[in-house]
Amino acid sequence: MGLVESGKLPKPLTSLLNTSRKYSIWIFQWGLACCAIEMGAALGSPRYDVMRLGVIPLPASPRQADLVCISGTVTDKIVPAIRRLYDQMPDPKYVISMGACANCGGPYWDSYSVTKGVDQIIPVDVYVPGCPPRPEALLEGIVLLQERIGKEDMAERWRGEPLVVS
């Protein structure tokens, strides 16, 4: 990947790489609460059928995944596990935060045990609002993420400062 890191990738090659990346996203399902069922309906049910968007659900491990969908209430006790999972994913990696709880705490905004927003621990690319969001909303979020991947300059992404948390 020396060419990519040096930032000298020709434009046609970039768009080819991006197109192939955006239509082969392996999505890791981190189902936590109510949203997990809607995510299951979006990814596993014939009515919504996420595979037609070029998204492959059910990877065997986070080490295989490109995208993680944090769906549901993030409590303080589950935080280390989410962080560890995110660290295990290979770069480039994307995060969808699904539902009001994962975005900002949702109905538990004043609870003592809920982390108010998963973006406190991992960087989030797409926020899907709703409590819980309909499966269509999650699909919309995935499409938005694909648009973003399509426009991405890979060299910039690879040169960029990595998120270091010690």
Place this chain on the structure above:
Amino acid sequence: MTAVSDRQKLAYVNSQAADGRVNLEFETEEGMTLNLGPQHPATHGTLRIVVKLDGEQVLSCEPVMGYMHRGYEKLTEVRTYPQVTTLINRIDWLGSFANEVPFILAAEKLMEIEAPPRAQWIRTILFELSRIANISLFVGDMALHIGAMTAAFYAFRDREFVLNQIESATGGRFHPNFNRIGGLKDDLPKGWVADTKASLERIRDFCDEMEILVEGNEIFQARTRGIGVIPSEIALQFGLSGANLRASGVDWDLRRDQPVGLVWDKVDWKVITHPDGDSFARFWVRLQEIRESCNIVEQLLDGLPAGPYMAKVPRVIKVPEGEAWVATENPLGEMGYYLVSQGGLGPFRVKIRTASFNNVSVVPWVCRGVYVPDVVTILASLYFILGDIDR
């Protein structure tokens, strides 16, 4: 990529320390420790099961809870009564409507209001519809954990028909928030009764399909028959409720024994029990319960009374001083609210009794000596929802 703030760093360090402490508690010298979860498909969310193994046999099995603890009982103290129903929808997120009912009934009991008959009937109908939506997912889910993927797709497909009906009546697929103290938010929409009857036919077909596809399957029977047997006296000692208890041969159903404010006593149905108490019995009982729920809903739809759907209630709801306990038979088992009011706008204290907490407490007992794959079978057949355990 954004820069990391000090707050993020601190949160991360703290969480790592917390993780380290949890791991220390379960260090062992003999045998092997297998950690199921906190993120594992078989645990319906974030239950963590620490299994100690000798070869492939389970020596001990310890559920670690609290990964989904959201502090409901504390939060209800700082909400008003209409706001509380929004919260308690999300306790057992698959049967949301059923969660609201006991709380509303407890508040109505203290205020000495009775919902008009039409509201009671619609409540019972939606209660049973949410039971169907909940248990039909279980049927697919259990098959998925045994290793049959197709059934899960079928369950997700046919469940949508019930969710559509709940949505068209209440406006919410998942969390209806439809109950008000003294009645309901709205009347049923036009043509709802006929649509619901059509979708009940769909669900009956689904039950037949599942009986052929899953229940009659040789591999499924071999994986579930005689696995995780809970005798009736053990089930009673652990405080199991719902279908888990009925699958152990105990004829106990709050819908029949204690019909508070709802109209199950007006229709003809029967309580389904199974004498075996194994994983297969729990699956079978739940599958038959979908059919019974279809019967209940159909009869209720035929006899739906006309009239108002809301009783006269004051504009600002203040519940008089007192204490009330109301429990109903929710999809997962007995769910009850002990409501203490001191005359304010919100409850003073709410104790929530949920079924899954007791249902999952039997796991260490029933998992001793079984093999590793059977742990997943037992967890799937006990059927708990994490929000229902941790609240």
